[in-house]
Amino acid sequence: MGTGKRKKSDDGEVEAAVERRGGGREGVKEKKQRALPSMIKNKEKRSAVHAKLKRDKRIEKRKKAKAQEAALQRALELGEEPPPKKVPRTIENTREPDETVCKPDDEELFAGNDADEFSEVLKQDVTPKILVTTCRFNSTRGPAFIEELLSVIPNAHYYKRGTYELKKIIEYAKNKDFTSIIVVHTNRREPDALLIMNLPDGPTAHFKLSNLVLRKDIKNHGRPTSHKPELVLNNFTTRLGHRIGRMIQSLFPQDPNFRGRRVVTFHNQRDFIFFRHHRYIFETKEKKVDPKDKAANKGAKEKNAPQQKVIARLQECGPRFTLKLITLQHGTFDTKGGEYEWVHKPEMDTSRRRFFL
Template sequence: MSSTGKREVDKDDIKVPHTPHDIKCKARRTLLSQKLRAQRKKAKEGARKERQMERQKLGDAAPAVQKPRTIESMRRQDETVVDENDQEYQDEIEIDEFAEYFQGREPKVVLTTNTNPAGCAIVFAKMFEKILPQAEYCSRRHFELKDIVKFATNREYTDIMVVNEDRGKINSLMICHLPNGPTALFKVSSITMPDKIPGGGEMTSHKAELIVNNFTTRLGHTVGRMFAALFPQDPNFKGRRVCTLHNQRDYIFFRQHRYMFESREKAALHELGPRFTLKLISLQHGTFDTSSGEYIHLHKAGMDVDRKKFVL
C-alpha cells in the first residue's frame, strides 16, 4: 500500500495475452493469429526437412514412407475384381455382346432425347456427333423408345444414346446396345460445355483415341467395354485427340483433350471439352424394358452408406 492509499500493482498481476482470444482489439488479434500460423508453418516445415535429412543419412536402413490412407486404399475386398490374365475371363469376353466390335465392326450410334426436350438436352446430345464420328442425331418427336429400338435395329445401328432432362436440367443418359442389349442408365452431373472451359479448343472430325481407366470388377469391365464399343477401334493418331473415361469411387469422369509431344518424355494437353460425370444407376439384360428387364445391377440408396465399397 502506498502513502496515497492506493494499492501498488504487481507486474505478475498483469494478464499477458497468450492466445488471440485474449485480445479485445480486432487488429491486434488478427496480427497475432497470423504470426502464430507462420510460426507453426515454419516449425512444421523444419521438422519435415529434418526427417528428410535423417532418411538420407540412413539410406537403405531408413523406414519406408507410409502410404496415405485414402478411401481407395481402404477399399473393401471384392470377389468380382477381374484378373485380366485369367483364361476363363478371356474366353468370356470373346463371346460377349461386344466381341464383334473389338474384331473390327464399325459402331453406328443414334442419338436422341426425351419427348418435348429443352434446348440444353438437344445441344448436349448433338455434342456426341462430334465426339463419336459415326453418331447421328434424330429428333425424338412422339416416338416410344421401344419403337426407336426397332427402327434403329432395322437400320443396323449398333447403339442408342438417350439424353434426358427435367425442368431444363440434364439428369440422365441411357445407352442401349443393339440388337440384344445390355442397357445402362447413368445419372449425369457436373456438365461443363466446351465454350465454358477456359482456353478450350475445337474438336476435329478425327477418330479419337479412347482411355478407359480403373474399371476393375466384372460389372466395371462390362460398363467399360460398353463405352469402348461406341468408339471406332482404329483411331486416327494424326488428330491427336483422346477421350478419357476414368472411374473413381464409382463416379465416371469424361474428359477430352488434344495432346502434343514437347519432347520424348513430356506431352502437353489442351482440353477440348465437354466435361461431365456419370454414375451408374442400372444395367439390365436386353434392350430398353421398364417392366420385365432382368437387372444385372440396380443402384439402391443403401449402397452409399458404406463408402469403402465400390461396384465398378
C-alpha cells in the first residue's frame, strides 16, 4: 500500500524533516532543540517557534541568576566562602602564551631599566623637552591636532618643518638639548602617523594614527590647565610593550601636579594603544533620604539639615586617538641604513589571540 498524505502538526513536521535528513526517530527530541526553527518552512510557524525558544532561554537565564543569588546569600548567612564566579572567555584572557611577557621577579628586566635610553629622564636627572614638527606637506587638521598635542604634553615646543630634512632637525634638536622629537605625518589632509624619536641615541618608534577626534568635536569637553598631568600606562605586558611604555613615559615629567586633576591615559588593548585625556571633578550633591529613615531619626538634632555626598566624575579634554605600532628602530630615524628592533608584518596577523605589546 502506498503511504498517503498525513496531516502534520509542528512536531510532526519537524520529525519528518529530521527523518528526511537521515536522523532517525531516536534523535528527534535531541535534534529538535538544536535545529527547530530552520527546519520549519512555514514562516509564521518558524517565527513562533523561534520566539518560544528565545523566551525559554530568557526564563532559564533568569532562573540561573536567581539560583546564584540564593547560593551567595546562603553562603553569607552561614559564613562560608561564596561560590566562585564564572569568568567569561575573551580574546584577552585566552591569548596565546608568550615567552616575552614580563614577570614581577624579572631581575634582568629591572637591571636593564637603569641602563636604557630613557633612564635619565625617568630618574628625573633630565627634564623632558619635546620638539614637535610635521611632515613637509601639512594639512588643515594637522595644526589643530598639534595645538592640542602641545596642551597635553608639558614643555613641548612646535617648530615649522619648512624644507628642512629630518636629519638636520635631529641635529638641531640635539644641540638645543631636546630629549624627544614628535613628527606628525599627514595624508589627504588628515594626520595618519606619529614618529617618536628619543634623543640623542634613539630609539625611533613609528605609529599608525587612526580614529582622531579633536577637542571641539567631543561633547561637553573640558579645557585643560597648565598643571603637569598624571600618566596612566595600562596593559603593556611584554618586553616590547615595556619598552614602548617607557618611551611614552619619557615624554612626560615624572612629578605630576595632583591639584590640577589632569590624567593622560595610554591603554593598550590587542596591540592598539588608545589615548585619552581627562580631568576629574568632585561635586557635592544633596543625598536623598528615605522617608522611613526620616521617621526613625525624628529625635535627632540634625533632622532638618540636608545630607550631602561627594560625587567624582570624569570630563574628557581631548584629543582622542588610537596608535598602532608599525616599527621600532635602533637609533634615530634612518630609512637607508637603520636597524630595526621590531617590524610589524602582515603574516603576524594570522591569529586573533596573538599580541606583541
